[in-house]
Amino acid sequence: MLQELAIHDFAIIEDLNVEFEAGMTVLTGETGAGKSIIIDAVGLLAGGRGSQEFIRTGASKAVLQGQFHLPAAAPTFALLDQYGIAYADQDVLLQRELHRNGRNVCRVNGQLVNTLTLKEIGETIVDIHGQNEHQELMHPEKHLALLDEFAHHEIVPLRTQYQTAYQHYKKLHQTYEKRLANEKEWAQRLDMLRFQVKEIETAQLQPDEVHQLTEEKLQLSNFQRINQALATSYAAISEGETAPLDQIGRAMNELQQIADLAPAYRTLSESVQSAYYTLQDAASDILQQADLLEWDENRLDEIEKRLEMIHQLQRKYGDSEAQILAYGQKIKRELTEMENTESNAADLADQVAAAREQALTSGQKLSQKRQTAAQQLVQAIHQQLKDLYMAKTVFSVHFKTTGTPHFFETGLDEVEFYIQTNPGETAKPLAKTASGGELSRIMLALKTIFMRSQGITSIIFDEVDTGVSGRVAQAIADKISGIARFSQVLCITHLPQVAAMSDHHFFIQKQVVQQRTRTSLKVLKTPERIDELARMLSGTTVTKLTREHAHELLVLAKSEKKRLAAKQPSSK
Template sequence: MLQELSIQDFAIISKLSLSFQTGMTVLTGETGAGKSIIIDAMSLLTGSRGGVDYIRAGANKAILEGQFDFPENKEPLLEVLEELGIECEEGVILIQRDLTSAGKNICRVNGRLVNLAGLRSIGEHLVDIHGQHEHQELMDEDKHLGLLDEFGGKKLAELKEHYALAYQKYTEKLNLYKKRRKSEKEFAQRVDMLTFQVSEIEEAELVRGEEEQLEEEVKLLSNYQSILTALAASYEALSSEEDSTLSRIHSAMDNMEKIEEYSDSFAQISETLTNSYYILQDVASELSQQLDFQEFDEERLNEVEERLDTIYQLKRKYGEDIDTILDYYEEISEELAQMSTSTGTLEELELEAKQLRKNAWAKGLLLREERIAQAKLLEKEILKELKELYMEKAQFEVRFTENEKLRLSPEGIEQVEFYITSNPGEPLKPLVKVASGGEMSRIMLALKTIFTRSKGKTSIVFDEVDTGVSGRVAQAIADKIYQIAQSSQVLCITHLPQVAAKSDAHYFIEKEVKNGRTETNVRILDSEERVQEIARMLSGEKITELALEHARELLE
C-alpha cells in the first residue's frame, strides 16, 4: 500500500506531499489541473521511463519519493529485494527517484542504489496502474494470450515454464542443424579455427596482471648498470669511511645533545638530528642490501623479453590486454565445447531436432489443455462481472485458433482471441472490432476485478477508466471500483460524480498562479467541500441548488 507520496519540481508541481489510507481514494479537478501528473509520478517511482521533460522549468532536478508497506502476498517481493541486496525493516519500502537536468536517473530503494530494471521489478509488486493504454492492450489480439495466462494459476505458470524450456532446447538444436546444413565446410573451418585459437591461448598460460610485472622486471634488468651506479654512489655518500654524511650528522647530533637542556629549541633540533641520523642509517643499510642483491642476469632478461613478445603477439590477435584475451578464451572455449558435443552427422542432428520438437509439442499440448480449462473459468468470471456492469446480455468467449501446420512458437502451439457480443441474437465477433469505448472500459474493469482477487496487488490506480459511460453504468462502475477497494488500496482519477461519491477519501486538484508561475495544489475535501465538488461535476461551473441536492443524495 502507498502510504506517503512526495513530489518536488515535477512538471507544474513545485512541492507536494500526500498521505494515503486504505480503501478508495479519488482525485478530481478541472481538466489540465495536474491529476495525471500525480499518476505519472507514481509510475516513475515504480520503474517507468522518464526524461528531462518532467523537470519543472528552472529547476536542476525533480525529486520523487514514496513510502510503501508490503502487500499481503509478500514472498515474491521479498525474493526480488533479496536478489537486489535490499534490506527492509518493519515491512516498509522507501523509494526515491531523482531526474536531473543532465539526463541522469538516480533510483534508491531503502537507501540503496538500484538501476531502472531493478526498480521496475520491485514496482511490479507494489502498484498496478490501469489507464487508457490497457484499453489498447485489449484492442490488440496478440495480447489476449498474455491476459489469459495472467488469469491462469500456478499450474498453468509451471506448464508454461516447462514448455518454454523444451521449446528453447528444440530451437537451439534446430538452429545448429540449419547452420550445419547450410555449410558443413564452414562449420568444420570454424571448429578448426576455434581449436587453434583455444590451443594457442592455452599454451601461453597467461596470468592476469603478469604483463605489468614483466614490464617492471625488464625495466630493472635493462637499466642494471644505471641502478647499480646510483645505489653505490648513494651508499658511498652516506657511509664512506672518510667524511661521510652519516658521520657528519652524528657529530652534529653529539654536539646538540650537550646543549639541549638549555633550550626547548635546542632540544627540538637535537631530536630532529637524532631521528634523521637513525633514518639515514636505516637507508644506508637498505642501500647496502640492495647492492648485495643486484645481479645482472642476461638469460633472465631474454626470457622476460620473449615472454612479453608472446603476450604482444596474442594481444594483436585477440585483445588489447590479458584480461580481454582470457575473456575471449572463455567465450570461444564455450562455443567450441557446444560445437564439439554436436559433431554427429547431419542426419543425427536432424533426428535429435525432431525428437526435441516432439517433446516440445507434447509439453505444448499439456499447456494448451490447461489454458482451455482456465479459459472456461475466465469466461464465467467475465460474464459474472459484466452482468454487474449492466452488460447482462453479453456473451464472451476465449477462442483458440486451430494450428493445422503444427507450428511451435515461444508462447505455445496456439493463438487466443477474445470474442464478444452485447446484443442477443447477434453472432460473437472479435472484441477488437466490435467493442465500443464504454464497453471496453467495462470489460477491462471486469478483468481488473478478477485479476485483483488472484494477484493481491497492494495499490491499484485507475486513471480515467470511466471514459465513455454515464447514468446507471457509471454507478455500476463506481460500485465495482469500490468493491475492488475492499481488498486493495485504490486510487482513482475520475470525472464521474458517481465514482467520486463512492470514495472513502476525496482529494481536489487545482491549478493556481503564484508569483507569475502556474502550480498544482492538492487538498483533501471535508464533507461540505465534497458536496460542492460533486455538484460541480454534475452541473459544471454554475452550481445550482438542485445539483447540491443531487450531490448530497449521491453521498448518502
C-alpha cells in the same frame, strides 16, 4: 499500497505532501486543476518516461518520492533480492529526480538504479489505467500471460515441463540445422581442429621452455670463450710458484701466529682466512664448471630447430607457451564435441524427431489446460459484464491455429482476447474496441478478474469512467469499489456516483499566488463532500436541491457498499 507521496517543483505543483489510506480514494476538482499531474507523478515513480517539461518553471529539478507498504508475499521483494536492494518492514521507497540538464536520478530504498530497473520494480507495485491508455489488457501479446495467470496453479507446472522439453529440442534442432547448412564448413573445421590439436600435442611444450632453451643455446654458442675464461681464471688463481692462492695461504699462516696477541691482529687474521677460503672455493667451482663443459654440435642444432618450431607455433596459436597450451585445450574440447556429434550423426535426426515429439506432447497438454482455463475465464468475464449492463456483450479467447504446430518459448499457443459488443456483429480484437464507454467497462471487468492474481497493491484509474452516465456510472462505481476491497485504488473522476462510493475524498484546486499558479490538495469531510458532489452534479450553480441530491448519493453509496461487502467479504 501508496502511503505517502511527496512532490516538489513538478509541473504546476511547487510542494505537495499527501498521505493516502487503504480502500478507494477519489480525486476531484475542476478541469486543469492538476489531478492528472498527481497521477503523472506516481507514473514517473513507477518508471514512466520522464521529460524536462515536467520540471516547474524556474526550478532546476523536479523531485518525487513515494512510500509504499506491501504484503509480505508481494512479487516486488523477489525483484529487490535479485538486484541486491535492502528492505525492511515490507516498505519500499521510490525516488526520482528530473534535472534541467537531462540527468535522471532514480532510487529504490536509497539505492541508485536505472530507469529500466525502476520500471520493472514499479510495475509490480502500481498499475495505472487511463481512458485511452492501452496497458496489459490492450496489448494482445500479453493476453497469453494473463490467461496463464488466471489458472496459475494448474498451468505453471505444465508450462515449466514444456519449456524444459522445448529447450532440449531447440538445442538439438539448431545443431542439426547447422550441420546440414554447413556440411562443407563443418568438415573443414573438423580437419583443421584435428591438425592443430595433433600439432600442439606432438610438440610436447613445457612451461618456460623457450627461456631454458635460449640459455642453453647461449652456453653452447660461446663454448670456446667460456672454456678459455675458466681455464685462464683457474690457472691465474691456483697455478705457478707465485699463485695468489698459495701467497694468501702463507699470509694466513703468518697472521694466525700473532692473532692472540691483540684484537686488531685477530681481525686481520680472520679477514685473510676468509679471503683464502673464498678464493679456494672459487677455484674449486671454476674447475667444476670446466669439467662440466661439454661441446655437442648436434645439441646446438637440436636447440635451434626446437626454438624455430616453437616460434612457428607462437605465430599461429599464441605469444607464449602458456597461451599455446591454453589454446590447445580449448580446441581439444571443441574437437571432442564435434567428434561426438560426428560419431552420432546417424542418430542426430532421430534424436531431433524424438525431442520434437516430446516438446509437442508437453505443449499439447499445456494447450488443453489453457483451453479449459479460457472457458472458465469467459464465464467469469461474462458475469462481470452483466454487472456492468453489458449482458449482450460476448467475450472470447481466440486461439490462433495454422494447422502445423509452431513452437514458442511459452508453448504452442498464440492467444488474443476478442469482444462482440452487439448481437449480429462480428467479434473483434479487444485492442481494437473503439467506444470509450465500452472500453472502460470491459477494462474494469478484466481488472476485477485479474486484480488478486497480479498482486498489484495500488491501482490508479484516470478518468476511466468518461463517456458513461446513469445506471452504468453507478455500476462502474460499484465495480471500482469492489476492486478497492483487494487493492488500494486512487481514482480521478468527474462522476458523482463514483466519488460518492469512495472511502476517502480529496479535492484538488489551483490558485494564483504572487503571479504563480499553484496546485493544492484538501481532504474533504462529509459536509464538504456534499458541496463537492453537488458541484459535480450541477456544474457552476449549486442549489439546495443539488445538495440534497448529493447527500442522498452519499447515503445510497454507504448502503451500496454494505451490500457489496456482504456479497463478497474483503480479503484485506
